[in-house]
Amino acid sequence: MKKLSLFLFFLGLFSASESLRRQFRPGFINGTPLRDHYAKQFIDPDAYTDCLNNPEKFNVKRFNFTQPLDHFNSSETRKWSQQTQWRNDTFKPKSDGDIVFLLIGGEGPAPLPWMCFTSYTWSQLAVEHGAFMFQLEHRYFGTSVPTSDMSVPNLKWLTTEQALADFNAFIPAMNKMFNFNKPKWVAFGGSYPGTISALLRMVYPNITNGNIASSAPLWPKLDMWGGAHCVDMYPYTANSSSSIENPDVVNTINLVKQEVAYYLTLAGPFGGSNGMDTTPLTSMDTTIKATPLILIFGFVLCFVKLL
Ligand SMILES: *[C@@H]1O[C@H](CO)[C@@H](O)[C@H](O)[C@H]1NC(C)=O
Numbered sequence: 639m640k641k642l643s644l645f646l647f648f649l650g651l652f653s654a655s656e657s658l659r660r661q662f663r664p665g666f667i668n669g670t671p672l673r674d675h676y677a678k679q680f681i682d683p684d685a686y687t688d689c690l691n692n693p694e695k696f697n698v699k700r701f702n703f704t705q706p707l708d709h710f711n712s713s714e715t716r717k718w719s720q721q722t723q724w725r726n727d728t729f730k731p732k733s734d735g736d737i738v739f740l741l742i743g744g745e746g747p748a749p750l751p752w753m754c755f756t757s758y759t760w761s762q763l764a765v766e767h768g769a770f771m772f773q774l775e776h777r778y779f780g781t782s783v784p785t786s787d788m789s790v791p792n793l794k795w796l797t798t799e800q801a802l803a804d805f806n807a808f809i810p811a812m813n814k815m816f817n818f819n820k821p822k823w824v825a826f827g828g829s830y831p832g833t834i835s836a837l838l839r840m841v842y843p844n845i846t847n848g849n850i851a852s853s854a855p856l857w858p859k860l861d862m863w864g865g866a867h868c869v870d871m872y873p874y875t876a877n878s879s880s881s882i883e884n885p886d887v888v889n890t891i892n893l894v895k896q897e898v899a900y901y902l903t904l905a906g907p908f909g910g911s912n913g914m915d916t917t918p919l920t921s922m923d924t925t926i927k928a929t930p931l932i933l934i935f936g937f938v939l940c941f942v943k944l945l
């Protein structure tokens with residue numbers, strides 16, 4: 639009996655330390671954060687639509703910034719309009735330097751909701767730091783199309799170099815236009831814009847103070863299976879009923895579920911072979927709930943018997 643109670647006591651201690659360790663470790667599956675990080679991003683669908691139709695209601699304003707078609711050929715005089723979104727109700731001017739956040743547009747129209755709602759990671763940070771907020775659409779996407787069509791000759795100016803040079807023109811112009819005091823720019827980008835964000839620091843380190851490159855592919859490969867992980871997680875985080883009705887999406891979800899289940903069996907409950915915390919949330923919760931009971935039971939038994 640003494641042995642059993644000692645065993646239970648140490649089991650309880652181990653279980654307690656294990657559950658504490660888990661509780662304070664962020665839930666990541668192969669780098670993708672789970673739990674409330676995403677929960678905070680779910681936005682009321684009516685507010686979402688409202689933002690698309692009336693961004694001004696959310697203090698988001700738009701204007702077109704004029705860019706040269708070709709930053710590297712002075713004989714090319716054609717210009718185009720780059721969509722710029724901004725808001726300043728988050729902005730707190732500072733005597734030691736204004737903080738300006740720039741969300742880098744990617745391979746699609748620049749999404750207004752990322753400006754309208756302050757529940758995204760970048761916009762939460764903007765509020766926290768009293769930052770002025772910009773989002774700049776990428777050339778050739780959304781309304782920021784420099785050419786009359788997308789014919790192959792007209793795609794000549796769709797290059798990373800040109801896209802980076804757009805920022806080299808944009809940032810100093812905004813400093814003048816909004817008269818920022820000793821501005822400190824921080825650019826944010828996820829996925830392809832994350833790549834741009836990193837490259838921007840390399841190519842133009844003189845225009846921003848620091849950039850965030852999130853999930854940024856920096857090492858292009860032909861068979862880039864790692865990119866599939868990003869897509870894998872999408873069905874778990876997206877909340878669009880229309881996409882759920884699409885058979886392709888359903889098939890993808892089923893495949894993804896199988897794949898995730900496979901990852902979960904690879905890693906055991908205590909870290910597993912790949913060292914990543916892939917314990918399903920439910921089993922984690924069970925461990926946490928059962929811990930006090932095991933601990934108290936072991937503790938009581940142990941001391942009653944030892945005394
Ligand atoms: C910006 O330019 C686009 C494309 O040329 C145009 O559709 C849009 O109305 C312009 N926006 C503003 C605010 O002028």
Ligand SMILES: *[C@@H]1O[C@H](CO)[C@@H](O)[C@H](O)[C@H]1NC(C)=O
Nearest residue numbers: 708710711712713714715716
């Ligand atoms: C520069 O632009 C001019 C005017 O459009 C064009 O004739 C010339 O071919 C361009 N040069 C290069 C290197 O693209």
Ligand SMILES: *[C@@H]1O[C@H](CO)[C@@H](O)[C@H](O)[C@H]1NC(C)=O
Nearest residue numbers: 699725726727728729730731
């Ligand atoms: C924000 O911009 C408006 C002009 O649209 C200006 O009146 C206001 O003072 C600005 N607010 C801050 C905090 O800079």
Ligand SMILES: *[C@@H]1O[C@H](CO)[C@@H](O)[C@H](O)[C@H]1NC(C)=O
Nearest residue numbers: 806809810841842843844845
């Ligand atoms: C930053 O560096 C680039 C490239 O060297 C240059 O074109 C640009 O004028 C510089 N900008 C500022 C604000 O110094």
Ligand SMILES: *[C@@H]1O[C@H](CO)[C@@H](O)[C@H](O)[C@H]1NC(C)=O
Nearest residue numbers: 677680681682683877878879
């Ligand atoms: C997802 O959408 C459904 C149906 O529109 C809604 O009932 C549910 O609350 C949404 N979930 C989240 C987390 O927003």
